Amino acid sequence: MIAWVHERTGLDRVWKALFERHVPEARGPAAWLYTLGSASLFVFLVQALTGALLAMSYAPTPDHAYDSVRYITGQVALGGFIRGLHHWGASFMVVLAVLHMLRVYFMGAYKYPREITWMTGVCLLLLVMGFSFTGDLLPWDQKAYWATAVGTNIAGQTPVIGGVVSRVLKGGSEMGAATLTRFYAFHVLVLPALLAMVVLVHLFLVVWHGISELPERRLQDGDPQGP
Amino acid sequence: MSWYEQYRSRYARLKQAGKPFFPYAVFKDMVVVSLILAALCWLAYFAGAGLEDLADPTDSTYNPRPEWYFLFLFQALKFFPGRLEPVAAVVVPGVSVLLLLLVPLLDRGPLRHPLDRPFWTGLGLASLAAFGHLTWSGYHSPLINPTVEKDPLISRGIRLYREMRCAYCHKINKKGGNIGPELDRSAGSGSEEWLAKHLRDPQSVTPNSAMPKLNLLDDEIQALVAYMKSLGEPFTAEAPKLFTQNCASCHRIGETGGEAGHDLSLIGSARDKAFIKRYIGDPSKTNPDSSMPGFKGQLTEVQIEDLSRYLAGLGR
Numbered sequence: 001m002i003a004w005v006h007e008r009t010g011l012d013r014v015w016k017a018l019f020e021r022h023v024p025e026a027r028g029p030a031a032w033l034y035t036l037g038s039a040s041l042f043v044f045l046v047q048a049l050t051g052a053l054l055a056m057s058y059a060p061t062p063d064h065a066y067d068s069v070r071y072i073t074g075q076v077a078l079g080g081f082i083r084g085l086h087h088w089g090a091s092f093m094v095v096l097a098v099l100h101m102l103r104v105y106f107m108g109a110y111k112y113p114r115e116i117t118w119m120t121g122v123c124l125l126l127l128v129m130g131f132s133f134t135g136d137l138l139p140w141d142q143k144a145y146w147a148t149a150v151g152t153n154i155a156g157q158t159p160v161i162g163g164v165v166s167r168v169l170k171g172g173s174e175m176g177a178a179t180l181t182r183f184y185a186f187h188v189l190v191l192p193a194l195l196a197m198v199v200l201v202h203l204f205l206v207v208w209h210g211i212s213e214l215p216e217r218r219l220q221d222g223d224p225q226g227p
Numbered sequence: 228m229s230w231y232e233q234y235r236s237r238y239a240r241l242k243q244a245g246k247p248f249f250p251y252a253v254f255k256d257m258v259v260v261s262l263i264l265a266a267l268c269w270l271a272y273f274a275g276a277g278l279e280d281l282a283d284p285t286d287s288t289y290n291p292r293p294e295w296y297f298l299f300l301f302q303a304l305k306f307f308p309g310r311l312e313p314v315a316a317v318v319v320p321g322v323s324v325l326l327l328l329l330v331p332l333l334d335r336g337p338l339r340h341p342l343d344r345p346f347w348t349g350l351g352l353a354s355l356a357a358f359g360h361l362t363w364s365g366y367h368s369p370l371i372n373p374t375v376e377k378d379p380l381i382s383r384g385i386r387l388y389r390e391m392r393c394a395y396c397h398k399i400n401k402k403g404g405n406i407g408p409e410l411d412r413s414a415g416s417g418s419e420e421w422l423a424k425h426l427r428d429p430q431s432v433t434p435n436s437a438m439p440k441l442n443l444l445d446d447e448i449q450a451l452v453a454y455m456k457s458l459g460e461p462f463t464a465e466a467p468k469l470f471t472q473n474c475a476s477c478h479r480i481g482e483t484g485g486e487a488g489h490d491l492s493l494i495g496s497a498r499d500k501a502f503i504k505r506y507i508g509d510p511s512k513t514n515p516d517s518s519m520p521g522f523k524g525q526l527t528e529v530q531i532e533d534l535s536r537y538l539a540g541l542g543r
Contacts, residue, residue, distance in 0.1 A: 010309030019249035019356070024241040031255065037254040037264055046267065066281045073278060084271030092267060094296045105351050112231055115331035122328045132294060145282030146291035150301070157313040175284065211252075213241050215339035 014024070017207065024213035036100035036210065042091045050086040051188065058138070060073040060184035062177050065140035090132055097125050111210035117205040120198050127195045137180065148183070149175055159202075228324070280382050280391075286496075299358050302365030380396045386455025387447055390402045396438070399458065407438060411540060414455040459495070459540035468539035469530055473522065480541065488519060492541060500539035507531050 006012040026034060057076050059068040073081040101121060104110055105137065110118035137148040156166030171178025228335075246252075283289075300320065307315035326333075334347050341348040376412055388394070394403035414422065414433050424431060426448045429438040443451070470480065477488035484491075494503065502513070508531060510517040522531060 017233065019253070020247050021247050022242045022245040024238070024245040024250050032259065034252065035256045035259040039259050042260045043263065050284060061364050062282070064357070069278060071294075080275055081271050084275040085267055087276030087342075088267055088270040088274070091294070091296070092263065096263075098308040100353075106341045106348060108334070108341070108344060108347075111335065111337075112234065118331050119328055121326070126324065132296070136294060139278055139283050141279040142282055142286070142289050143277075143279050143292065146289050147293045150291045150293065153299075154300070154316040158317045159313055162313075162317075192328070196542070208387075210238065210242050210462075213238065215343075218338055218343050 021207065021210070023211050026214045030214055033103045035208070036096055036103055036176055039098055039200070040096040041203075043089055043096055044195070047086060047089045047093060048192070050082050050089065053082050054086055055188055060138070060181050062140060064181055065138065065180060069139045069141075086214065090135060094132065097128055101125060104212075107212065108213050109215075114209050114212060115207070117209065119203060120202040120205065123198050124195065124202060127191055127198065130191050131187065131195075134183040135224065137183045138187065140180065145175070148179070152179075234337060281386060289452050295362065298365035301359035302361040302368065307370075380450050380453040381457045383450040384452075384457075387451055388454060391441065410455060411458040414459065415458050415460045417455075419452050419456065422455055423448050426451055460500070460536045462533050462536040462540070465530070466533045469526070470537065473526065474534075477519070491538060495539045495541040496538070500535045503538050504531060504535035507535060 001152060054072060056069060057079070059071045069083070072083055074080070076082075104118065104121070111185075133148075133151055137144045151167050152166050155169055156162045158165055167173060168175075169179070169182070171182045291336075292298075300316075303319065304312060304315045312523040330347075334344065338344055356478065388399075396406035397408065399409070399411050417425070421432060425433065425436075425438075426441065428441055429436040430438055430440075449451045470478075474491075475484040477485040478491045479485060480490075480492050498506075506513050507521075507526075508523040510519040511521065526534070
């Protein structure tokens, strides 16, 4: 039975390529720094799951957004807890992604042959920022409204194209219903699709090149990386 | 290009000598993921996600605060005032992101240990320090508008006022319909008992009132009364004249008045009547640096009270 599935899906080979691949041994506490990427991926999955649950009871219009969030927090079973997970997950996401990036940066792990892996990683960080910016507005409370007002004003200051950018973000010259639906569409449709694609490329490259080894000091005789 | 090949063969050897991803790396991942999940659940359960009052686009006194990880950007804006603001808002972040993206093309060569790359390690540490410093000072920077502690009962009253569309008939701050009285001019003069009775059954205290019976709950009436009482107390027609005679040489309200003192057009949204009254009487007691003279003695107690009521209603 299992062999029958394997023959038709190649799952056994996928498992071999993903999980039985060898990883250079990193000794000491520094080895734990290599978990930050997986941790970011995990928090992303938490965000996707809690986000989908929240979307089931959320109404993206100025008339109902605030009340639906109050409803989620007070009425829906475990609603407050799920909203708390999504809220704190956003902060965790930023922190873990940045820590992961710092690990790669200070270890010089972006060097040959992993340059493009790094670039996709920077794109992922920008997407995470986009998630945070668009998600902030959704509760439609005072904090949400005014933080977004300032954010869109900042975007509006871009030389030459600022006016257009600000209007595209707000869906008009003033913040209102169009802004909320637009941010919601970005938050639950556009950004997740982009993020999923870039994550797949990023993961593929990580597996393709192999996880980088711990960097070593240059040896005295000039040999760059030792024997 | 020889070090590319050298690296590849060296990496292949290290990889071969290494351990399989599962279970060795997966185990570490699971440990960290479990800790993170525990921390997340703890925060979600005990701290939760806040929810402030409903967004109010007309509230010009709100202090916008971004999420903490955007604070550094807010703070950086303060170093580039006026026409230079686009530099901090767009140019600096844009260039930084581009630089970040291109790091692998700028820092090439085989050396990877941080101590073998002093320039890049230094740049990274300096950026981290700048980010930390900006976030820290942004967190501790004074708010642009003084915070007003709003009584939750009053907030509830505001929400009810909006939900029940009271503004269809009533005006507050010159906005709303003409059928009922202007509430910020009249409601403050009624006692709490009178207001509560009126809200419960308008005709019982005002026989000819056109206001419908709203079948409100007790706590809703309480909230609405609190809101009405917060609208301020009535002042006489003397008050604006007192302002023109005594204050307008330094302070402005709207388009008219002096420049030496603060603009008081919205003072009521930041200060209550008691504060304003204290301040007019003797500014140096509240603010030792103030150059404003005290008006105790110059104006009567009744006049100062009248003036304070007038000012406390501005911008509400």
